[in-house]
Amino acid sequence: MQDLTxxxxxxxxxxxxxxxxxxxxNTLLGEKIAAVSRKPQTTRTSITGILTKENCQYIFLDTPGIHKPRTKLGNMMxxxxxxxxxxVCLVMLVVEPLAEIHPIEKELMEKFQKMGVPVVLLINKTDIFTPExxxxxxxxxxxxxxxRAVIPLSGKTGDGVEIIFKEAEPFLEEAPWFFSSDMITDQPERTIAAEIIREKLLKLLDKEIPHxxxxxxxxxxxxEKLIDIRAEIFCEKASHKKIVIGKDGAMLKKVGSFAREDLEAFFGVHVNINLWxxxxENWRxxxxxxxxxxxxxTEI
Ligand SMILES: Nc1nc2c(ncn2[C@@H]2O[C@H](COP(=O)(O)OP(=O)(O)OP(=O)(O)O)[C@@H](O)[C@H]2O)c(=O)[nH]1
Ligand SMILES: [Mg+2]
Incomplete structure (x- = not known):
């Protein structure tokens, strides 16, 4: 008989x-809620992703990459x-297959051992590394x-990702679900919109400006048929403002249209984005x- 607890x-x-x-x-959820980019320190606050499978509700927390902070923003991250x-009932330490343990990973593992929290190792990006x-x-x-387990996988292609659920299940506790079974995040829609716009800025702009x-x-x-968004982009210098706007507003237009594409896919209605x-200075x-x-x- 199926376990319904x-x-x-x-x-x-x-x-x-x-x-x-x-x-x-994003791959676990099958929906894009978290910003992704080639540049480090993309994620700034923890993001919740919820997945309910049969009698289990997995609540994943995507966190900012661990680094030595140099600004107050970094401290808060x-x-x-x-x-x-x-x-948490379980930590998943995500690493790349570099065959060495980075000092930050050492520090993290020591911390988790002290806390007594179980850790599963996820070796990501297997699609671009050799089996060796x-x-x-x-x-x-x-x-x-x-x-508790070691899982090689590729978050990009989805290879090996399903194993996460099987390995995590024994660590879940018998308790009523926190969220309804069709919810995939508790992030407010506004936050998701801001994150997707920021992701496009990270993708389209060079070097230090995006940070x-x-x-x-x-x-x-x-x-019913439309979401109208007005967003403000804060930057640190007048010279950056010029770059973000681009020649005749070309950069802003690009950011807006890429963000609109993603947000329309997410919300399932037309989206209008107005960017300012x-x-x-020095907001970080x-x-x-x-x-x-x-x-x-207090929140973070
Ligand atoms: N080839 C390959 N690239 C990946 C994989 N997973 C992530 N990437 C790429 O790695 C880069 C960083 O991905 P993110 O998901 O933003 O990494 P993150 O760990 O959340 O980074 P922070 O938020 O800065 O801590 C992006 O360019 C992704 O496309 C993977 O499984 N395979
Ligand atoms: Mg991230």
């Missing part, structure tokens, strides 16, 4: 920047990542630490501005 638990996806945590979250691991790289990575990590950008949704009007660019180091921009110390 509800089980649930929080599972944190943790690791260095750029290893592919957000890509994996690290707080967000570490807070996310506080009440993967075997050597499994070897190096399993000799150094004891993992100095923040997106705030000023207005989000929803009707503003300069706020101003606690007050970070608060205005939605980074709350």
């Amino acid at each position: 509800q089980k649930t638990g929080f599972i944190a996806l943790v690791g260095r920047p750029n290893v592919g945590k957000s890509t994996l979250l 690290m707080k967000s990542a570490f807070n996310a691991t506080a009440d 790289d993967i075997i050597r990575t499994i070897d190096v990590f399993s000799k150094a630490y004891s993992f 100095g950008l923040a997106v705030v949704i000023e207005d989000f009007k929803e009707s 660019v503003k300069v706020k 180091d101003s606690e007050q501005l970070l608060h205005t921009l939605g980074f709350r110390d």
